[in-house]
Amino acid sequence: MSLLPLQLHLTLPPWISEVADTSRRYHTDEERVGLAIELSQRNITLGTGGPFGAAVFDEHGRLIAAAANRVIPQTCSVAHAEMLAYMLAQQRLASFRLNAQGTRYTLATSAQPCCQCYGATVWAGIDELLIGARSEDVEALTEFDEGPLPNDWIGELQRRGIAVRRDILRDRARAVLAEYGAAGQSY
């Protein structure tokens, strides 16, 4: 008889529901990345994970899913904010490709996706990727490595129908990373 685990259970902390407001619309890039940054800030303030947040919106600005980094609390290297946001949004829409029915979706993230989240972005079914801090900000301000990417990582996404806009509220996103890095935190 096998003792192999066959189930995975990943959770987000309950405060996500206080920060993410489903009663409003998030219309602008700044509103969307602003939420991702707020998630990253709250996550380190409350000690529930690393300094990263992400959220998925539909084309009407409705919030579909919101997440924060959970790598250490869940002992799971996959549990980056973007990965969780994709999985939660796909579960909610019951679709393994978010835009399969023609509605357009956006991922907003507090910092440039690492190599894992970059690859996941190719399959998730989004039409737009909105980024706060750059990869070099993450690596300069914290101990995190962003991993190897294709040289033309933006072009590779664009050729697959995913527009990329970055440096959205970059200074605010950098401030969260700087706070985390200065505290020498490692969760």
Place this chain on the structure above:
Amino acid sequence: MSLLPLQLHLTLPPWISEVADTSRRYHTDEERVGLAIELSQRNITLGTGGPFGAAVFDEHGRLIAAAANRVIPQTCSVAHAEMLAYMLAQQRLASFRLNAQGTRYTLATSAQPCCQCYGATVWAGIDELLIGARSEDVEALTEFDEGPLPNDWIGELQRRGIAVRRDILRDRARAVLAEYGAAGQSY
């Protein structure tokens, strides 16, 4: 009040426990990739997901986790075999980096990791990546795209301490992909 989902539950089919034998040791590359291929075969035969399997072993050949592709059954683009194997192994060891305590770990996969699983491999904490079919086999025999990788994808892993060996039982791995592709299956 927010209606956002805050929980994710991913499952593997119960037959995994019949194929994956925790009472034996898997010592050779062929035994390890052989299990991954068997998982991929059984997954399409039983209709529980796509034609991909993966397993994590420790340095003594003990099986830590086994998984198969679950993208369509779980409506989750993250639920590739390699991703699930990493998450299950990390959960079992209660470590977000498998080799954090010095024991060496291996991932065996029926086919070359796509861009998402490639990125996840950088963070998972493995020391060896064993591959059956090549990316070009996947793209020639099925409808699947493997996504953009760094030009020197093997070198980038090696520089991070992850040895890569491929073409292990490649013909057997190709046969499963060919069966899947010929049937025009899309799960």
